[in-house]
Amino acid sequence: MLAVAIEEAWAGLSEGGIPIGAALFDGDGKLLGRGHNRRVQENDPSIHGETDAFRKAGRQRSYRNTIMVTTLAPCWYCSGLVRQFGIGTVVVGESVNFDGGVEWLRESGVTVIDLNSEECVEMLAAYIAANPEAWNEDIGE
Amino acid sequence: MLAVAIEEAWAGLSEGGIPIGAALFDGDGKLLGRGHNRRVQENDPSIHGETDAFRKAGRQRSYRNTIMVTTLAPCWYCSGLVRQFGIGTVVVGESVNFDGGVEWLRESGVTVIDLNSEECVEMLAAYIAANPEAWNEDIGE
Numbered sequence: 001m002l003a004v005a006i007e008e009a010w011a012g013l014s015e016g017g018i019p020i021g022a023a024l025f026d027g028d029g030k031l032l033g034r035g036h037n038r039r040v041q042e043n044d045p046s047i048h049g050e051t052d053a054f055r056k057a058g059r060q061r062s063y064r065n066t067i068m069v070t071t072l073a074p075c076w077y078c079s080g081l082v083r084q085f086g087i088g089t090v091v092v093g094e095s096v097n098f099d100g101g102v103e104w105l106r107e108s109g110v111t112v113i114d115l116n117s118e119e120c121v122e123m124l125a126a127y128i129a130a131n132p133e134a135w136n137e138d139i140g141e
Numbered sequence: 142m143l144a145v146a147i148e149e150a151w152a153g154l155s156e157g158g159i160p161i162g163a164a165l166f167d168g169d170g171k172l173l174g175r176g177h178n179r180r181v182q183e184n185d186p187s188i189h190g191e192t193d194a195f196r197k198a199g200r201q202r203s204y205r206n207t208i209m210v211t212t213l214a215p216c217w218y219c220s221g222l223v224r225q226f227g228i229g230t231v232v233v234g235e236s237v238n239f240d241g242g243v244e245w246l247r248e249s250g251v252t253v254i255d256l257n258s259e260e261c262v263e264m265l266a267a268y269i270a271a272n273p274e275a276w277n278e279d280i281g282e
Contacts, residue, residue, distance in 0.1 A: 044196055081218045
């Protein structure tokens, strides 16, 4: 499932954007929606990988059994999304470049699995090193 | 400033949507963006009043001096937005129908002003009474 999120991150990078991708799956592993950060491409600060995947999945009656897979630990904005809609499981590619709300989500009962993917760490680290301003803007710093 | 958010909420209601509106202002009171919940109208679960106003405001280098005005206390998703981007002040029309992340925001240093507006309370309470399913879906219950 992480492969889909990584594909999205690479797609974002190839568009000149911040390489963070995400995908939402149902409890049977069926893909509901996939997306990536498009702050730079569309000048839209509201499109993070997770919010894009959530949006693309359309309206769902319940998120309890869904799984949000993301290349990077979700920020407060995306962690709030997970908590508000009761997404049961979050799979995180990495939490080295940014650890976001992972502990807060765990404390609120969300299952968080951190895959510690080297590919995710390296892709984003290289982007941040080359584009510190866009990155800092994206995390509100 | 609340009048702008209330106008947005009425606009949402007139479109058949959930009546929650919001607006983002800069520190001088200049309007940066305004929006409303469009879950029903656009089948888009990611558009809450606050996220819509944030999006419409476009990219901003800093949110420290901005003021998010919303007819209803922000949910976790929107509270996470406020916290991640460092929006300094949140003005809330009401927190009777839903109290969201108000205390959490205060604890994290955000100034939250609750205007306890009867118009806001009544507009949303009437909608919830008539459309409990759309409302529960919107707050992930």
